[in-house]
Amino acid sequence: MGRTTWYDDEGLKKGEWTAEEDRMLVAYINEYGLGDWRAMPKRAGLQRCGKSCRLRWLNYLRPGIKRGKFTPQEEKDIIKFHSLLGNRWAAIAKEMPNRTDNDIKNHWNSCLKKRLVRSGIDPMTHQPVVNVKANSSSTTSSPTLTPSSSSTTSSFSSTSSSRLLNRLAAEISSRKQGFDRIKNVILSEPRQAVKEDALMISSKEEEEEVKGCFMEIDNNLISTTSLYELLSEPYDMYQSDFGLEVDDQFDLFLEIPSLGQDLS
DNA sequence: AACCTTCGCAACCGCAAGGAT
DNA sequence: CATCCTTGCGGTTGCGAAGGT
Structure with a gap:
């Protein structure tokens, strides 16, 4: 999977990264560390722009990145953090150190958002979607419901x-x-x-x-x-x-x- | 088997923030 | 203070894979 390789007006390579390019970027960063992204590609012998190198490193090559399917717990975390932080993917990613903001954003847009919508929850407000056509059965005063301290007889405790x-x-x-x-x-x-x-x-x-x-x-x-x-x-x-x-x-x-x- | 649609994900682009000059 | 440059972020796109008809 990947984008077609092409070259922009300045002769910089775009599109999918090759294994050799990955190796060159990693080797350079391992030796000289992170620094001037603009100057890095030339020094590393890459025909890429600094932005592309930075993105490749942050989203794919840097150590400690967890890839693959999101666990139910991770999905729950994303929903939780999104309800608190909104579309601030970088902030959410900081709370989930092994996942990249891009990964989280992708999973939200391709999966979690749709799932919430199907469940009748507005993915932006995280509140139930109000159906205007729905009948409303009650608007009157509240009953007095007093919590009991005695043990319940219910069989539903799961x-x-x-x-x-x-x-x-x-x-x-x-x-x-x-x-x-x-x-x-x-x-x-x-x-x-x-x-x-x-x-x-x-x-x-x-x-x-x-x-x-x-x-x-x-x-x-x-x-x-x-x-x-x-x-x-x-x-x-x-x-x-x-x-x-x-x-x-x-x-x-x-x-x-x-x-x-x-x-x- | 062929075609179409949806999904998953890598990568691009434009913009904004913040630092340097 | 203004301008330029770099970095970082979020939205979007492109493309192969997978699934459905």
């Missing part, structure tokens, strides 16, 4: 269910969509919604578990207290990952009137 519920909470927290509609959105295409979710739920078992969770919600078999406790894990996750004092999504979740109507 990370996967909690994460999906957290996503549900995030969608609800927009307060622009009805609870029933949100449930339907996730239930109508569970495989798509779950597997492509930014939170990387991947197994069939997890998917079934999530479906079961929503069935319990539908049948009023799960209490608001249980939901509260289910959400405590992602709440902690948000706190540790983002260093937030208060999880706004969680607080908003407690204000959803329709939730109280459905589940109390």
Whole structure:
């Protein structure tokens, strides 16, 4: 894979780097170190511009670069840092020292961004996309949902269910969509919604578990207290990952009137 | 098998920031 | 202070590979 080799007006080579060019650049930097990128190509015997050499070194040749597929944890990190830093790829790359900004940018643009969109999340704001045509079932006052300190009777304590519920909470927290509609959105295409979710739920078992969770919600078999406790894990996750004092999504979740109507 | 589309990734370009003169 | 130069960044493009029809 690579670009066609060509020469610009000044006779400088463009396009794909050869193994020999790589070797020459590395040999030069190993001997003389990094310095004047403009003068470097000539000194290293390369017919390249300094910019091209710098890019090749930073994105491909320098030691310690991790290449290949991004792990789920790395993808989670990218999403997390992007939510905090935006398109500042160099800043994100500083938080992930083994990955280049170019690599991170490429992966975001070619994969993660689309995945978030498919999951109903705006990749720039990291908030649920509000569908204007969606019916809004409630705008009234909040129910009083009091967290219980007693142990839950819920059978859903796994990370996967909690994460999906957290996503549900995030969608609800927009307060622009009805609870029933949100449930339907996730239930109508569970495989798509779950597997492509930014939170990387991947197994069939997890998917079934999530479906079961929503069935319990539908049948009023799960209490608001249980939901509260289910959400405590992602709440902690948000706190540790983002260093937030208060999880706004969680607080908003407690204000959803329709939730109280459905589940109390 | 041929064609088309999508994906993944390396590399290019233009612009802005910051330092040197 | 103004101008020039270098470096670094982010957006975009080009191209082969992979997958789908």
